[in-house]
Every structure is written in C-alpha cells, then in structure tokens.
Amino acid sequence: MAVSYPNGVAAPSPGDQIPSDGASAWQLVASTADAAVGTRASVADLDAIRPDLLTRGNLPSGSNLNDWYAGDMNGFWRASAANAATLTGLPTGTQNHPFNLLVLGSVTRVSTQIYFPYGFNSTTPMIRFVADISDNSWTPWAPLGGTPPTPDESDGTEGAWGAHEALVARFMAAMGGPIDTGGKAAVAIRFDHGLANFKSKILKRPGFRSESQQGESEHA
Numbered sequence: 001m002a003v004s005y006p007n008g009v010a011a012p013s014p015g016d017q018i019p020s021d022g023a024s025a026w027q028l029v030a031s032t033a034d035a036a037v038g039t040r041a042s043v044a045d046l047d048a049i050r051p052d053l054l055t056r057g058n059l060p061s062g063s064n065l066n067d068w069y070a071g072d073m074n075g076f077w078r079a080s081a082a083n084a085a086t087l088t089g090l091p092t093g094t095q096n097h098p099f100n101l102l103v104l105g106s107v108t109r110v111s112t113q114i115y116f117p118y119g120f121n122s123t124t125p126m127i128r129f130v131a132d133i134s135d136n137s138w139t140p141w142a143p144l145g146g147t148p149p150t151p152d153e154s155d156g157t158e159g160a161w162g163a164h165e166a167l168v169a170r171f172m173a174a175m176g177g178p179i180d181t182g183g184k185a186a187v188a189i190r191f192d193h194g195l196a197n198f199k200s201k202i203l204k205r206p207g208f209r210s211e212s213q214q215g216e217s218e219h220a
Contacts, residue, residue: 076101
C-alpha cells in the first residue's frame with residue numbers, strides 16, 4: 001500500500017516489501033512526482049499571464065472607493081464616464097469623467113490610491129493615502145507631485161506649486177519688482193525665530209524695508 005502526500009506524490013508504505021533492487025519503489029515515486037509536477041504552471045505560462053495580474057478591468061458600478069483600503073482590490077482599474085457617475089470617493093469635480101485608478105492597499109491599511117484622469121478632462125493625476133488606520137479615513141485628494149490642479153476643479157485646491165507661485169508673486173509685488181544690486185552679489189536672510197529681536201533690532205535699521213513697510217509707503 002502506497003502513501004500519498006498532499007501534492008500528489010506517492011511512496012511505498014513503511015510496511016511494504018521493497019524489492020532487492022528497489023526499482024519498483026523508485027518507479028512509483030518517480031511516476032507520481034512527474035504527474036504532480038505536470039499539473040503546475042510552467043515559467044512560460046506565468047510569463048504569459050503576468051501582464052494581466054495587475055490589470056483588474058472595469059470598476060464595479062456603485063463602488064465606494066473610500067472602502068478600497070485592503071489588498072484584495074489592488075491593481076489598475078478603469079472607469080468609463082457612465083461608470084464614474086455611479087462611484088463615490090472620487091476627487092471633487094471628477095464625476096462623469098473617465099479615468100484609471102491604481103490601488104495599492106495592504107492588510108494593515110497603509111494604503112494609497114492614484115487617480116489618472118482622461119487627458120481631455122485633465123492632465124493632473126491625483127493621489128491620497130489612508131490617514132488613520134483606526135477608522136480607515138483618507139487624506140484629501142491632492143495633485144500628484146505638487147502640480148497645480150486643472151481650472152475646472154471646484155474644491156479650491158491650488159496645489160503646492162500654485163501656493164509657492166502665489167507667495168513669490170506676492171513678495172515681488174511688495175518689493176516693487178526685482179531688486180537691482182548693481183552687479184553685486186545678492187544675499188537673502190530668512191528669520192524663522194526670535195521675531196521680537198528681529199522687530200526691535202533689524203526691522204528698524206535704516207535702509208531695511210519689509211513687506212508691510214513697502215505697502216504702507218505705497219499707500220501714503
């Protein structure tokens with residue numbers, strides 16, 4: 001009587017009589033092992049299906065993407081305009097727009113979603129993360145890489161780059177435009193702390209002009 005193992009390989013039982021040459025016992029093991037191996041996918045088979053492992057197909061209608069924080073929904077999804085109209089959890093202003101979605105979830109819900117819009121509607125991918133694994137809440141959707149959002153977004157988000165450009169424009173306006181150094185090297189000093197000493201010792205020095213003082217002189 002042969003003993004069968006979980007993966008399909010058989011071997012003689014401990015009480016079996018083994019022939020002196022052991023040939024039949026080896027043949028039993030070899031034949032069942034070969035059959036078991038033959039049922040497994042080959043490397044070529046795996047290479048053939050690998051491109052489809054990440055691509056999941058169409059997003060199920062009615063899905064709430066706020067619930068997609070676990071690894072079972074991982075992959076690259078797509079949605080048509082009609083399908084997008086049935087979904088929740090999308091970036092503001094993107095309903096009824098076709099898109100692709102990359103879901104990178106995990107069992108601990110340290111998860112990420114990246115939204116890729118159809119180019120006709122926007123060229124700005126959006127990203128968000130699970131902010132708190134205790135309640136599976138998400139960070140707000142934000143432009144991927146800090147790029148500014150498209151003009152048709154209605155949530156008022158201007159993006160990190162847009163905020164930077166606004167601050168630069170405000171400073172330039174306050175200073176009356178670029179400062180001419182007459183060909184000499186320029187030095188910029190930033191004060192993050194000690195603002196009381198800055199106000200009493202630096203701000204009042206002759207020739208020092210702050211943004212607020214510039215505004216006052218312009219309205220004098």
